Amino acid sequence: MRRARLLAVVFLGLLLVVGVLTPILPLPSPRSMTARPLQSPSWAHLFGTDDLGRDVFARVVWGTRVSLSVGLASAAIATAIGTILGALAGYAGGTLDRALMRITDASLVLPTFVLILIVVAIFGASVGLVILIIGLTSWPQTARVARAEFLTLREREFVLAARSSGSSDARIVRVHLLPNALPPILVTATLRVGTAILTEASLGFLGASDPNAISWGQLLLNALQVMRDAWWTVAFPGLAISLTILALNSVGDTLAARAATPGR
Amino acid sequence: MLKYALGRLVELIPVFFLCLLLIFLIVHAAPGDPVLYLYGQHISSGEELQRLRAQYGLDQPLLARFLVYLGSLARGDLGRSISTGHPVGQVIARHLPPTLLLMLTALVLAVGGGVLLGAVAARRPNTVTDSALMLLTLIGYSIPTFLLGLLLILILSVHVPLFPTFGMTTLGQDYTGMRRAIDVIHHLTLPAIVVAVWYLAIYARITRVSLIGVLREPYVASARAKGLSEWTVTFHHALRNAMLPLVTNLGLQLGSMVTGAIVTETLFAWPGIGYLSYTALLQRDYPMLVGIFVISSVCVLVANLLTDLAYAMCDPRIRLR
Numbered sequence: 246m247r248r249a250r251l252l253a254v255v256f257l258g259l260l261l262v263v264g265v266l267t268p269i270l271p272l273p274s275p276r277s278m279t280a281r282p283l284q285s286p287s288w289a290h291l292f293g294t295d296d297l298g299r300d301v302f303a304r305v306v307w308g309t310r311v312s313l314s315v316g317l318a319s320a321a322i323a324t325a326i327g328t329i330l331g332a333l334a335g336y337a338g339g340t341l342d343r344a345l346m347r348i349t350d351a352s353l354v355l356p357t358f359v360l361i362l363i364v365v366a367i368f369g370a371s372v373g374l375v376i377l378i379i380g381l382t383s384w385p386q387t388a389r390v391a392r393a394e395f396l397t398l399r400e401r402e403f404v405l406a407a408r409s410s411g412s413s414d415a416r417i418v419r420v421h422l423l424p425n426a427l428p429p430i431l432v433t434a435t436l437r438v439g440t441a442i443l444t445e446a447s448l449g450f451l452g453a454s455d456p457n458a459i460s461w462g463q464l465l466l467n468a469l470q471v472m473r474d475a476w477w478t479v480a481f482p483g484l485a486i487s488l489t490i491l492a493l494n495s496v497g498d499t500l501a502a503r504a505a506t507p508g509r
Numbered sequence: 510m511l512k513y514a515l516g517r518l519v520e521l522i523p524v525f526f527l528c529l530l531l532i533f534l535i536v537h538a539a540p541g542d543p544v545l546y547l548y549g550q551h552i553s554s555g556e557e558l559q560r561l562r563a564q565y566g567l568d569q570p571l572l573a574r575f576l577v578y579l580g581s582l583a584r585g586d587l588g589r590s591i592s593t594g595h596p597v598g599q600v601i602a603r604h605l606p607p608t609l610l611l612m613l614t615a616l617v618l619a620v621g622g623g624v625l626l627g628a629v630a631a632r633r634p635n636t637v638t639d640s641a642l643m644l645l646t647l648i649g650y651s652i653p654t655f656l657l658g659l660l661l662i663l664i665l666s667v668h669v670p671l672f673p674t675f676g677m678t679t680l681g682q683d684y685t686g687m688r689r690a691i692d693v694i695h696h697l698t699l700p701a702i703v704v705a706v707w708y709l710a711i712y713a714r715i716t717r718v719s720l721i722g723v724l725r726e727p728y729v730a731s732a733r734a735k736g737l738s739e740w741t742v743t744f745h746h747a748l749r750n751a752m753l754p755l756v757t758n759l760g761l762q763l764g765s766m767v768t769g770a771i772v773t774e775t776l777f778a779w780p781g782i783g784y785l786s787y788t789a790l791l792q793r794d795y796p797m798l799v800g801i802f803v804i805s806s807v808c809v810l811v812a813n814l815l816t817d818l819a820y821a822m823c824d825p826r827i828r829l830r
Contacts, residue, residue, distance in 0.1 A: 348524065351525075353764070354763055354813045356806060358765075358768035359767060359771075359786060359802040362790050362798060363535065363799060363802060366798060367535070367536070367539040367795065368539065443653055447653070447654070447655065447768065451771070451772070451775060451787060451790065453790055465655060468659075472659065472663060473663075476663075479660075483653075483659070486656065487648075487651055487652050487653065491647065494647060494650065495647060498647075
């Protein structure tokens with residue numbers, strides 16, 4: 246199992262490097278339609294070509310860039326909002342805590358995907374908007390984790406010590422509580438990256454993602470027409486997205502287990 | 510118990526209003542006239558537009574407009590579909606039963622399979638069986654719904670034509686009675702599995718962790734000491750308490766189930782709310798999408814309330830708090 250986890254981390258690192266370096270990699274253009282359509286994988290076209298003669302390998306690599314940016318950026322937005330609201334609720338307590346948690350619990354249950362569809366339908370899909378709307382709808386889980394952390398941390402002796410030496414609430418939260426609360430918050434952030442990538446892929450699959458960006462979900466949508474004759478159009482984008490989510494989940498699980506049993 | 514239930518219900522109401530306010534504000538931030546988005550009326554002329562704006566109170570300040578909107582919702586008026594002109598409420602009501610059938614079947618599969626797998630794994634933690642099952646569940650909750658659907662269609666209906674891939678009944682066949690039920694089940698199998706797998710994997714993991722904890726409790730040792738069989742101890746004594754975290758989770762994931770339904774129903778052309786959302790998206794049928802959001806929010810919030818009540822019934826510590 247330890248080796249599998251190492252593999253997951255290496256895979257994610259590799260994805261990150263590929264995602265950052267995509268524009269300078271020696272790849273055929275993901276949009277050029279010059280090759281013969283529907284070729285099976287070969288040395289010239291590692292993952293074959295699609296129905297319009299585009300290189301599937303190049304498209305999967307470019308998809309990495311879009312999926313990772315959406316995953317990381319919207320997870321960052323969700324984590325920032327969730328941490329702020331969770332810190333407010335957990336540290337302040339009382340009525341504010343109750344009100345914020347009611348909203349959080351409800352937002353957690355709401356069918357946010359329909360909301361995302363409405364926003365995309367009205368304002369048109371662009372990568373930026375998709376990042377923003379996924380980020381704005383996936384903070385509740387983080388808020389719950391952050392609240393639980395701040396709730397237990399604020400009762401600790403070092404907080405009492407800081408308060409008795411005259412630290413303000415803002416300083417206590419920023420300097421004393423936040424660094425201690427961060428590890429579990431970052432663990433949920435890993436899982437948020439995974440769900441954001443999945444949400445974007447689902448949007449792409451429904452044809453509701455940025456039509457100008459190449460994303461894994463869109464590749465699968467295009468493959469739908471030809472998958473009966475060309476397995477590679479489904480297999481490689483499918484593998485890319487599944488392995489990414491698998492790696493994120495297994496790293497997140499490991500970190501979560503470690504955070505739950507301190508001192509191991 | 511009744512007091513607890515009423516308390517939870519009262520808490521839900523402001524949340525629901527916030528939710529309506531949110532959608533209302535989004536629609537008002539959109540380019541174009543909100544009449545189009547909320548009520549789906551085609552605007553033919555300037556005069557007609559003025560009449561409609563007056564009818565829906567859109568010439569009034571924002572808060573007053575919101576109240577008018579709430580009023581029309583309260584009368585069950587969700588506007589009209591842009592593409593067909595049918596009342597949105599009626600169209601949604603017609604598509605609700607197939608979705609409920611799909612969701613309930615998937616839920617039964619997920620809870621049944623998940624609890625069973627979790628219990629098998631928890632009986633012998635950290636053995637080969639356990640590791641293999643956990644790897645399987647990790648894959649199960651990592652594979653995207655639409656990809657699983659594509660794979661199942663490729664394998665079980667293209668290569669080995671066992672299951673249909675389209676719709677809820679066979680086209681052109683007017684089956685009745687038993688024959689129809691079998692036909693529907695035949696169409697239901699693949700989509701229900703596709704929706705269920707993610708939840709099954711999650712429930713298996715929750716059950717495993719929770720059951721391992723419960724099996725260490727003294728009351729389980731005393732049940733064993735009485736000479737009860739391992740089967741009775743696991744499934745009758747331990748599992749009941751181990752199910753509590755699963756009930757919580759069940760309530761929390763109802764909203765994400767709607768996502769699964771949209772993708773799966775689209776893939777299999779299952780004639781429910783999910784497929785309706787997809788066609789509404791394609792046709793930019795805004796009142797339909799807004800109506801689906803409002804109705805599914807109500808369903809999900811109520812279902813969440815019901816799971817909370819189920820939890821309270823299972824665990825007296827909650828309702829007596």
